[in-house]
Amino acid sequence: MSPAAPPFPRLLLCVCLTAASLETFAGSDFVPLKASPALSPAAPKGQRMEGPNQVEADRLEGIQNVYFEAEGKVVMRNLREQVEADWIRYDQAADEAHARGHIVLTQERDRLEGSELKLQLTPRLGSMKDVAYALHGKDGGLMRGAAKSIQFQGPDRYQMESATYSTCPANEQDWVLKMDELNLDYIGSLGSARQVHVEYLNVPILYSPWLDFSLDSKRKSGFLTPTYGATTDRGLELIVPWYWNIAPNRDATFTPRLMTRRGLQLGGEFRYLEAHYGGELNLELLPNDNLANRARYRGLIHHQQQFDSRWSGNLNYERVSDNTYFTDLSSMVSETSQTNIPREASLAYEGGWWRGSGRLQGYQTLQDPAATPLSDSQIPYRRLPQLTLSANRPGLVGASSQFAFSSEFVNFAHPGTTLSEGSRLHLNPSISMAVNTPYSVFTPKLGWYLTRYDLDNVAAGDRSQTRSLPMFSVDTSLFLERDLAWNGQNFIQTLEPRLYYVYIPLRQQASIPVFDSGVSDLSLDQMFSENQFTSVDRINDANQLTLAFTSRFLERSNGMERLEVTLGQRFYFSDQLVTLPGTSARSSNTTDLLGQASGQVNNKLRLSGGLQFNTDTNQIAKANLGGTWRDGPGRLFNADYRYTQGNLNQIDLSAQWPLAPKWHGLTRLNYSIKESRLVEGLAGFEYNAGCWSLRGIAQRLATSQTTTTSAFFLQLELHGLTRLGPNPLDVLKRSITGYVPSNQLTQPDASLSY
Known part of the structure; x- marks a missing residue:
């Protein structure tokens, strides 16, 4: 005849959810957009777990189907929770339970205490007095609080009077959240609080006379945490963001920013997310910079579109009002270090083993007023447009073969007046075949570079140019290992030599303009590439061999890599004559010697380093050495x-x-x-x-x-x-x-x- 336990599990969450929702008033981290409910079905509501109830007490009496009364160490439990009290009476006709004395409700590790409980079980109407609680959060942290009373106002509806919340120990509550009244409606997923304030070391630091919020993790409109700071360039700063939850898949943030030295800046961000597209819009406006004596702004658009399973598009556009916008108004290195702000619109098609794309790309170039003015050659070309088509097809002429094709058409335009402009068409088909054994890989490859230029701002005879270059390479690797005992430990040592040969005949390319090509930094990865230039305005002549050795030391017991060492160098069998304008041809028959090493010295120390050594001058060209101690x-x-x-x-x-x-x-x-x-x-x-x-x-x-x-x-x-x-x-x-x-x-x- 024991009654069903009231729905305390929801009540245990109420104050905790209220505290989390205060971040809508007092601040929160980045909140992701959610898909619109119209785009995906709602998740089914969870089922309540009901189970057999048990009652234990020193004294238990009653009349069957009328009432029962239990007294002395009363314990009432079901599968979900347990209620302890000094005295409990249940009247079946009224479906009403009364409990007095020291009432303790526990569910797993959570605990709720009170002095008196009166509750009609079916309509969920009643109250509990002198409430204290201790709850465990998802991160394992302990949350404590109290309330003068809790009113049960129907299924999943509660009202708390004089409620508190804190994560501090009970005897050292350095901070506490206090509310005169808290209302929670889980049916409507709405909550509200009256006279909300936060005390830190007994000093009020946050206050709101009224607060309403969502109970199902939905975002809520309201003010975010005001932030403040100080810099030498901007003076004291105060930022008071206001968040607008327009819809589950749309929101906006308005960010006024007061800088005592520069003035009031207005900022806004709008985000949107649909089934097939999403993006954001950003705008910052400083109507009058008190130091620069002019208006300043920044605008940004990001948009991504998935038209169907194969077609997609992107739009990225950003503009600032002047060259020193970031250095004057930002403290982020990623912004203050910018010289060229990219802008582009692109369209891509994914066809399985082949793909194509097209884009328009330009830049806003920022000039440091204190530095030497940038020349035309230091300002990048615009691509208006760039079209690409590529393919990778394994097994075309054999199970181990790999056919690859890349192509590009670009029309280059430049904001300056001294450089050539024009279009470039480049085709690069290739086929390779890998021969694998348990200890080696042997991969020969044949390819062809075909390029055509149609140019403006050049001599009449140079307007149309073509270039055709075959390419042959062989890439060979061995994998050897042995057991090694050192300092009382057993290791596996590997030796992994790699040979990479490339041949490309010489073609004079001095009359071809340089649109987007530079010399790649020498590295172990670059040593195993066909072309030393970053793009195809120059294709190097090559008759060269790269030799590299890698050795690893692995603990036999667990496979942990304790040390990895790599040495590599490229050897030239003929002079390499293709260069960029203003640079001289290589005079040595070898590149610098490259080496790198990294290792976990012990459980606390990890070291890594790299070296580029010029064997002709016996000088270090590049070096880096780093370590981390944990x-x-x-x-x-x-x-x-x-x-x-x-x-x-x-x-x-x-x-x-x-x-x-x-x-x-x-x-x-x-x-x-x-x-x-x-x-x-x-x-x-x-x-x-x-x-x-x-x-x-x-x-x-x-x-x-x-x-x-x-x-x-x-x-x-x-x-x-x-x-x-x-x-x-x-x-x-x-x-x-x-x-x-x-x-x-x-x-x-x-x-x-x-």
């Missing part, structure tokens, strides 16, 4: 050195390291030895109190050859609720490889040893 969660040190003869000489150090219990230090130093200047400097701290964290970061960043900017971040994170202040996490993750926020570390740092 001594447990939050104990990280990175060191890198990069050198390029005549161009680059930098050291780069970064670390995340515990300074004391709960404290972590954060730093990065990227210094140019060649230029004697700081490229990027960062220093800061993190304090993790368990239920809240504080991050303070100072950053100095070179935005151009002669200018720098400084930024300051101070962020308070209330775990399980929201973040307040300018967000340094993106800067930290980019600047410190391997950085993890201290509140996300898998182990605490309380057991520090010094």
Whole structure:
């Protein structure tokens, strides 16, 4: 005769969902768009689990089919939950349960306590007084709170009076979310709260007289977290975004940004997602920059379209008002380092083993006012249009054969007046056949380069040009291994020699203009390519052999790679005479010697390095050396050195390291030895109190050859609720490889040893 338990599982989620929804008022991370409900069927609602109920008590009495009364250590349970109380009475005619004393409801690890419960079970009408709860979140964190009372107002409808929420320990509630009234309607998936405020160290820091929100993870319109900061170029900054949830598959964010030195900037973003297309629109407008004394703007459009299973399209367009827009108004390296902003519209077709595409591409080129003006040759050509067709067909003339075909037609246009313009048609068919054994691969290949140019702004005799070049290559690899014992451990050592021969006859190409070709950086990957140039305005003559050796050391017990070493060099059997304008032909019969190595020295230290050595001059052309030391969660040190003869000489150090219990230090130093200047400097701290964290970061960043900017971040994170202040996490993750926020570390740092 025991009653069915009330639907407490939903109630256990209510305050937690309210706290999460506060991020709509106080801030949230990036929220992805969802497909429109019209585009996909709704998920079926979950079934409630009902099971046999049991009642245990020191005293149990009643009349069958009328009532029962239990007293003394009363325990009532079903498959989902358990209710404990000092006294419980159930009247079957009224379908009403009363409980008094110390009432405890548990479901798995979640716990709800109260002093009195009165509930009509079928209509779900009643109340519970003096409520306290402890809930476990999806991430394992513990959430606590209380309420003066809970009113059950029907199936899946609740009202809480004087409710609180926190993730702090019960005896150290450094922060708490308080609400005078909380209403939850799971039928309508709506919630509302009155007189909502957050206290931090007993000081109110956030307040809203009214808050309404969704209970089913749907996005909700409202203000996001105001962010603030300070930089030397822009002064104090305050950003107050407002989010508009237009539909499940459409939203917009309006972002006013007040900069004390430059003025008020207005920003907006609109996103959309449909079954076959999606994209975003962005606009930033500074009507009057107080320092530059002019209006400044940025506009951006991204659109992707899937017309059917084979046809797709893209549109990407971006424009800024002036050359220094990013260096003046942004602190992101990805933006301040831009010189050419690409714009393009493309259309592609996927035909299985063949594919085609077409695009229009141009650029906005930004000129650093403090640098030497860019010449026409430093400004990229526009492709108006570019058409490509390619194919890959295995087994065309044999099971191990591979037929490949690539082609391109481009019409090149240039905004300058001194360079040639015109069109280029390029065809490159090839066929290869791989001969495989358990220990080797032998792959001969035949190909042909066919190119035609139709040019403007050149001498009359050079307007139409053609070039035809055959190509032959052989790629051979061996895979050898042996057992090796060293320092008490058993290893497998591999030896993997590789030979790659290429022959391409000489064709004079000096009269052909250079539209989009440069010399590829020498690397181990590039050594095994046919052409040393980045595009087809130049096809090198070749009679050359690349020889490389790779050796790996693998632990026999688990296959872990402890060390990998590779050496490689290219040998020329004839002079290579095809060059770019303004460059001289190669004078050596070998390339520089290349080497690279990487290894897991032990469980804490990983090292890697690379070397490019000129064997003619006995000088280092390029070098890099790096290492990472990980001594447990939050104990990280990175060191890198990069050198390029005549161009680059930098050291780069970064670390995340515990300074004391709960404290972590954060730093990065990227210094140019060649230029004697700081490229990027960062220093800061993190304090993790368990239920809240504080991050303070100072950053100095070179935005151009002669200018720098400084930024300051101070962020308070209330775990399980929201973040307040300018967000340094993106800067930290980019600047410190391997950085993890201290509140996300898998182990605490309380057991520090010094």
